[in-house]
Each structure stands twice: as structure tokens, then as C-alpha cells.
Amino acid sequence: MVSSGGGAAGFGAATMIGRCLAAMLAASLLFGCGDDASKPAFNGTDITGADYARGFSLTDSRGHRRGLADFAGRAVAVFFGYTQCPDVCPTTLTQMAAVMEMLGQDAERLQVVFITVDPERDTPALLAEYMPLFDARFIALYGTRDETEKVTKDFRVFYRKSGDVSGNRYTVDHSAGLYLFDPAGRLRLYYKHGEQPGRIAADVRRLLAGE
Numbered sequence: 001m002v003s004s005g006g007g008a009a010g011f012g013a014a015t016m017i018g019r020c021l022a023a024m025l026a027a028s029l030l031f032g033c034g035d036d037a038s039k040p041a042f043n044g045t046d047i048t049g050a051d052y053a054r055g056f057s058l059t060d061s062r063g064h065r066r067g068l069a070d071f072a073g074r075a076v077a078v079f080f081g082y083t084q085c086p087d088v089c090p091t092t093l094t095q096m097a098a099v100m101e102m103l104g105q106d107a108e109r110l111q112v113v114f115i116t117v118d119p120e121r122d123t124p125a126l127l128a129e130y131m132p133l134f135d136a137r138f139i140a141l142y143g144t145r146d147e148t149e150k151v152t153k154d155f156r157v158f159y160r161k162s163g164d165v166s167g168n169r170y171t172v173d174h175s176a177g178l179y180l181f182d183p184a185g186r187l188r189l190y191y192k193h194g195e196q197p198g199r200i201a202a203d204v205r206r207l208l209a210g211e
């Protein structure tokens with residue numbers, strides 16, 4: 001804007017400042033202050049950008065090596081346990097079956113991955129039998145002792161045999177959290193044991209929508 005005369009120039013400058021403020025205000029509304037302040041928080045704990053739980057390379061019950069890249073385009077829910085677990089694992093698996101149910105068609109874009117912390121007893125055959133008790137689409141993975149050590153360390157998962165450790169009837173204490181990756185394979189959300197399926201399903205939908 002070109003103005004002549006002091007008064008008009010002063011008015012023009014004021015208008016420019018006003019416009020700039022308006023533009024900044026609009027930008028702050030669009031982009032928020034900081035990260036996505038305009039969007040509601042996820043139900044899970046947002047761990048986007050964390051430097052752990054970056055992936056896995058393990059074996060499924062058919063003998064195929066599996067990693068996050070195999071599930072590109074799908075959200076991936078990962079948790080650790082063992083098939084003889086008396087309560088925690090069956091509860092989580094039941095809840096994830098409920099999440100699949102709630103997702104309906106979108107369930108095709110969620111891969112649930114169960115990683116055993118008890119590969120000595122959780123044979124491929126046993127894992128193959130166990131998953132369909134909850135949902136046949138779930139995948140169970142196992143590793144060698146070293147691989148199990150490595151993946152649990154990377155996911156910061158604790159596990160320890162207790163009870164009859166010299167025999168075959170031990171139990172395994174283990175962390176029971178759930179890790180959720182987005183369709184691009186990025187770690188995004190963490191849930192403590194016992195999160196409601198509806199709250200997980202809502203987050204999965206948002207990740208599938210590209211959030």
C-alpha cells in the first residue's frame with residue numbers, strides 16, 4: 001500500500017500491524033502452540049519419537065521371519081507374554097479381540113503381535129494353537145534366547161521366571177504394556193495393562209486416519 005500524507009501513512013502502518021497480528025493469530029490457531037495443541041490428546045501415552053522399541057525381527061509360528069516392515073500400511077499393536085500366563089495375557093488378548101471387533105472393516109489395518117517371553121515352552125505349534133482362541137488374525141512371534149533378550153531390552157520389557165524355575169511349571173513375571181505403531185511403522189502410543197478396548201480402538205482409528 002502506497003500512502004501520501006503523514007496521517008494516512010500512520011493509518012497504513014497500523015493496518016499492516018493489525019493484519020500481521022491477525023495472520024499470526026490465524027497461524028497459531030491452525031498450528032497451535034507447540035505440537036498439535038489444537039488436537040485432543042490420544043487416550044494412550046504419546047511416546048512418539050522415543051528412542052526405544054524401534055522394531056523387531058523374530059519368527060512366526062510358520063517359521064517366517066517377521067519385522068515391522070512386513071506390516072507397512074497397518075497400525076501394529078505389540079505386547080509381550082507367554083501362553084501359560086494365568087491372567088494378564090489372556091486379558092490383554094481378549095481386550096485386543098474386542099478392539100478388532102470394534103474396528104470392524106478397519107481391523108484389516110491393525111496387526112496385533114504377541115511376542116513370547118517364554119520361547120522354551122511356547123513352541124511354534126503351541127503359539128499357532130493359542131492365537132485363534134482370541135483372534136485368528138493375531139500373530140505370535142518367538143525368538144532364540146538371545147533374540148528374546150534383545151527385543152525385550154529394546155522394548156524395555158522386564159521378564160523373569162519364578163516358582164518352579166528348575167522344572168517346567170514355572171510362571172513368568174513380565175511387563176504388560178502395549179505398544180502401538182502407526183501405519184508408517186513409527187512408535188506412537190503406549191498403554192498400561194487394563195486399558196479399555198474402546199479407548200484403544202479410538203486411537204487406532206486416528207492413527208489409521210494419518211494422525
Ligand SMILES: [Cu+2]
Nearest residue numbers: 081085088089
Ligand atoms: Cu502374561
